[in-house]
Amino acid sequence: MQITTFKSGDVTVAVLDGRLDTATAAEAEQQLLGLLQEGAVVADLEGVRYMSSAGLRLLLKAAKLGKGKGVKFSVCASQPAVREVFEISGFNKIITAFGTRAEALAGS
Amino acid sequence: MPSPTLVIRLEPSVAAVPDMLDRVEAYAEASELPPKTAYRLAVVCEELVANVAMHGAGGEDGATYVEIRAEREADRLRLSVEDDGRPFDPLAAAAPDVSLALDDRDIGGLGIHFVRSLVQEIAYERREGRNCLTALFEMV
Numbered sequence: 001m002q003i004t005t006f007k008s009g010d011v012t013v014a015v016l017d018g019r020l021d022t023a024t025a026a027e028a029e030q031q032l033l034g035l036l037q038e039g040a041v042v043a044d045l046e047g048v049r050y051m052s053s054a055g056l057r058l059l060l061k062a063a064k065l066g067k068g069k070g071v072k073f074s075v076c077a078s079q080p081a082v083r084e085v086f087e088i089s090g091f092n093k094i095i096t097a098f099g100t101r102a103e104a105l106a107g108s
Numbered sequence: 109m110p111s112p113t114l115v116i117r118l119e120p121s122v123a124a125v126p127d128m129l130d131r132v133e134a135y136a137e138a139s140e141l142p143p144k145t146a147y148r149l150a151v152v153c154e155e156l157v158a159n160v161a162m163h164g165a166g167g168e169d170g171a172t173y174v175e176i177r178a179e180r181e182a183d184r185l186r187l188s189v190e191d192d193g194r195p196f197d198p199l200a201a202a203a204p205d206v207s208l209a210l211d212d213r214d215i216g217g218l219g220i221h222f223v224r225s226l227v228q229e230i231a232y233e234r235r236e237g238r239n240c241l242t243a244l245f246e247m248v
Contacts, residue, residue, distance in 0.1 A: 093207075094209065
């Protein structure tokens with residue numbers, strides 16, 4: 001799992017690339033939660049071809065932290081397979097998701 | 109051409125997950141599984157192995173291995189996951205309420221929910237000192 005970040009105005013875009021699984025979620029979590037301390041974060045999931053419940057747990061933690069601190073957290077550009085696990089876990093209703101990065105930045 | 113059978117025996121640890129996923133993906137490709145079925149197979153394997161690593165390993169009667177077997181049948185895929193740890197039926201856990209709002213959602217409890225949702229059938233059996241889960245996937 002590789003995470004590259006850049007700023008777009010006040011928003012940090014975190015571009016995730018690789019598998020978000022039991023083995024990689026802890027490190028990704030540290031990075032994403034760290035970024036949320038500084039402000040709004042958009043997690044771009046286009047490069048995430050695989051996500052298990054470990055990945056969803058991390059997104060749930062990020063969404064909760066964001067809400068608690070009053071900063072926006074959203075995801076964008078999920079692959080169809082990742083969308084399936086979002087839907088079966090009900091996360092499509094509790095985590096803000098956009099189709100594209102541009103839409104996410106416009107909505108953040 | 110007969111479809112290959114996948115057999116992976118691994119240590120019940122989180123560290124073993126990436127290599128296991130590489131091999132499951134290679135098997136899915138060699139057996140020409142549809143992409144969605146391949147993804148479901150990989151997620152279910154990970155959740156079940158992670159479950160043994162986190163709940164069934166360690167201690168006196170902890171699991172010393174997990175073995176995954178997958179085989180393509182006519183229009184389905186059969187997966188079995190076996191470990192030699194203490195008796196533990198992950199299917200006995202209550203399902204999380206996926207309709208709750210963000211504040212009320214627990215972090216965790218999702219793995220087995222995924223497994224149940226992504227397979228067509230799944231059953232647990234304690235057999236000869238081993239935990240055996242057998243799952244069937246439809247080809248989608």
